[in-house]
Amino acid sequence: MKHLALRLFFVIALPALLVATWWLASDDSTDVYWPPLRTILTAFPEVWTGERLRDDVLPSVLRLSAGYASAAVAGVVLGTVIGSYRRVRAVCEPVLEFLRAVPPPVLVPVIMLFAGIGDTMKIAVIASGCVWPVLLNTVEGVRAVDSVMSETARSYGITGVARLRHVVLRSASPQIFAGLRQALSIGIILMVISEMFAASNGLGFTIVQFQRGFAIPDMWTGILLLGLLGVLLSLLFQLVERRALGWYHGLRAASLSRLGSPPGRRSRFRVTDRAQPSSVGPPRSPKLSASLEQGGPPRPLETDAPLRLTRRRRSQ
Amino acid sequence: MKERRLSDPGAGSGPLVSLTNDERPGRPRPGLTNAVLGVAGLAAFLALCEAVPRLGIVSAEFFPPASRIARALVTELGDGAFWTALGDTLTGWALGLAIAVTAGILTGVVVSVVPYLREATASTIEFLRPIPSVALIPLAVLLFGTELRSVLLLVVYASFWQVVVQTLYGVQDVDPVAEETARSYGLGTWARIRHVLWPTALPYVMTGVRLAAAVALILAVTAELVIGAPGLGSRIAVAQTSGAVPAMYALVVVTGVLGLLINVGARTVERRALAWHQSVRGEVAV
């Protein structure tokens, strides 16, 4: 009980302190750009309820969902195809590396040429920025399906759609989720700037309007709302990920503790070194060693782990 | 002879099991073949970019053929203003990245070394991290207009978290035995940071730096594009509004190449740091 109270204290103390500091420091502020927190918080419900919620927040979120969802589907499908065939992968790799390296925001003016400034443009921008991390991580995940697992599947006649569904995609899912996570932050950025660049509604548009109209407290509420949206979506993602990858986190914890060390305390170098003779070592998933090798420290938070197409080069 | 045979790949059951389909012996020089296939892929991609507008599948007004983009690129390369813009973008990127990396590492180390600070800051970090840095755009405009500082604000905010989080992971990874050994030999806090903590955390930090480098470029270009701070981004915006479509594509290609170079460079640096780390670690920790 005492332990729990202490943890709660740690969770709340600093944020409370920071908010209090902001509140007090800004309380008698007369600086136009830094209005008192009190003013901002009072303005918040007025600004973001009713009409604005329906006309700005909702369209933004819908566009983000549409773009993100289409990127996820396209990324996983294409990534599975590319990852399954060695030659296709070799052909596509340099082009993908280039396309991935283009900073997604420069796609806004390009896609505006094709799609004007409507919803289509924004969804296309979000989708074409989000697709790369999903695609490349899926390629990597599908490529790295364990050889023993795929031989097991073959020997039991698990082929075709069943193999894809029960073996390949499941085995690649930790990487796919890492890609989806990266895509989410890119998606939010693109949602905002596509609206700042050219739009007639949406969160980004409204916030810029406030700024141009020098409605500073309103602008601050917009910044807060964007922050909240980012935190909320990230929480939602973690929730989904924890459900879908429960097995993976369990496996990871089990393998690490079997190697004689509590999770989170084990260097990835020793994990992989010790498990090198895969024929005699303790049971481990090659997935695990792969994800550790490429710099993903063994913590569930680490879905931003660097995953990339070229990992293979390094490990060879 | 016999012994050699036994250690050959494919001869024993051991190595064979660990081979994936790609690496199974029996395919000639996969590295070379892959390079050839990759070049072929690039060539096909360029040919496609040339053919699609020429065949009228997409209007050349929106999507000029690759050759016209290439010509526009050459024109750009001959323009002094282009190089100034490139320099501006790189300045914003490098300066922002440097600030973010320094601040990120310092924060990460301090937070992990000072007792209880890690527990106390965890929730705050988890809350601040997912806040999209583009939310700060209006504030940046108000405070700094189109100055470099606008770019820096966005770049630093976005890349800072990457470095902090990776540093925290890295420090958490320090082997308690190594730490206790160092302590038993009477190493002070500073010496422990220098000889135990830093070498362990370094690869993680490098991963953070690599991620931050990519994010920093994205945000630098975004700031220029949206706010209008001088650089490649604003040059793209100008090309777009003035209808110089091939020039716009050429600039997009430049940002892509820039991103590619940054990725490749960061990976190389990271790999170096990793190799160094492993050899040094053997001496320190064991």
Place this chain on the structure above:
Amino acid sequence: MQPLLAVSGLQKVYEGSGRRVEAVRDLTFTIEPGELVCLVGPSGCGKTTLLKCVAGLLTPTGGEVLLEGRRVSGPPPGMAVVFQEYGRSLFPWMRVRENVELPLKQKSPLSRARRRELVAEALESVGLADAAGAYPWQLSGGMQQRVAIARALAYEPGVLLMDEPFAAVDAQTRADLEDLVRRLWRERGMTILFVTHDIDEAVYLGERVLVLSASPTVVQEQLKIDLPAERDQLHTRVAPRFAELRTHVYEQIQAAKRGS
């Protein structure tokens, strides 16, 4: 009577980066229905290569494998494999029950109830009825390998192939698993091809032992194990006949290593 499994003139050559490695040179042997045959050979003698050729996972360079008179050119439906690397051959995202059930879904149109029945039965036989709802990685190594065996049992294969299945478990678990295989074989009248590098294990388990030579592999000797069908770890292993057979196989393998 037609042998259940016939391997004749099997050869497997790996070629790559200018090297040519002949893993298996010329292997010929047969297995009758209901037999338990152990393949033993020096480490690195291509046992796994052989097994993968039999399982249809590798295409032999020469010779052929016949299962019930039909040539094996891909994984045949009537065969199940238990791999050494249980941690990698069980799917970590599926619970034990689903792991056992998945191959059945693919095999033939079995009713859901029948599948459930087979799964429950198989898990019962390996003593893991309680673990059906667990994930494989929540179990010990020995239990995981028993799940893999249960999966093979539920599949009701014509031939069960086991590739050094107990090489990665501790000694006591290993003894238990050996007895489990003997028991299942006797209860179910299965045909088993068991590959191992452990001479004791081969002699203890097998009705017949095939001694392989060093790579490039040929069959060095076939040996009938005339121990009583009722075997147990305590008595069988100290029986004089066991020691004789063991010594004999050991000598054969030493000879194989010297290349005679």
